[in-house]
Amino acid sequence: MDPATLPVGARVKYYRRKNGNRSQAAVAGLCGITERYLQQIEAGTKVPSARVLSRLAAELGVPVAALLADEPVVCPTAPLTAAPAVARALMGCGPPRNDEPPDAAELRERVGEAWGIWQSSRTRFTEAAEILPDLITEVELAVRAHRTGNDAAARREVLRVAADLYGLLRSYCRRAGRLDLSLMVADRAIRAAESADDPVRIAAAQWNLGHVLLSHDEPGAVDEAKDVALSAVAQLRQAPVTIASKAVEGALELVAVVSDARRHRWWEARQRLEQHAAPLARQVGEGNVQWTVFGPTNVEMHAMSIEMLAGEAVEGLRVADQIDTSRLPSRERQFTFGLELARCHDLRREDAAVLVHLLDLEEIAPEDLVRSALARSMILDLQKRVRPTFRRQVTDLTQRLQLV
Structure with missing residues (x-):
């Protein structure tokens, strides 16, 4: 049986049986859903949310793309707007490497340079497509090399670098129209940040996931984006308070704002922006913590966005007249x-x-x-x-x- 020819629910059933032949009750319990819900997913009468799909993929031991893509997982054909080599590297189909991985400091510098290109270049898709495949391969090689090593500090630093790279890849894949790959790398970012035990990066990875969900057309995804963001805010508040944690908290609040606006809850969106995001922006000032670009200017831009989505063009233009984006990174x-x-x-x-x-x-x-x-x-x-x-x-x- 070729799983690539199956609908999503049937693929879940296929991999559940293929990878251990576990019962529906066992898989459902580990994924935090009911056995009945999993039965409905496999039967095709329910469409799983992005977060449930991510949990199922992790529990079944396959990439999210294996449950979503139209092609087989092995060396998939790249889409029209994403570089084939990036897709192949993410699926583990890049050229084999037998050499030693670069150290964490070198990888951190290269990931930082890649983020700089992605945020500032006019031709960022072209340039990213040239550097990302090798960077993906080498970062994942480094993660595997440190997985069983005795140097806990080096392992944590490599995982931090991996989380940062996956954050960039979330944006690249989403903008390139590959929401399946975007969801997959968002999940990888969360896992890397959690393994590094880095509260700010965990929250930033949840911010990344929220943006993927905001891009999905499936019912409930936009609602789920807000749930993910506010859950991450609650978790982040248990960590030590720093400028970085406050900036990422503010970025998460903006995900919730967009979720409200996308659901036509204009009053709630405006209220959350004014009462939650704006005070945080005033506290932290302009910045780019974890590449979120959170600060007063970004909050003002979201105020204009709410009015645009609400069809209030005059008010949107009035707000826009007060915004200067020239210094945004x-x-x-x-x-x-x-x-x-x-x-x-x-x-x-x-x-x-x-x-x-x-x-x-x-x-x-x-x-x-x-x-x-x-x-x-x-x-x-x-x-x-x-x-x-x-x-x-x-x-x-x-x-x-x-x-x-």
């Missing part, structure tokens, strides 16, 4: 702000302003623009209704982005 956050600003003008059918912002986004992050569903939608709608004065510019933009 993340080009991605600058891009998101510009995209939502364009959307506010789009809601008001201010086509000239929409075009100006889209052209600005092409300059800021062309590879992000071509991957953005919202940007593509706005550009195609603009092409249908734009005045003749701007038609050539819009047509040229659609051609550069290969939308026609």
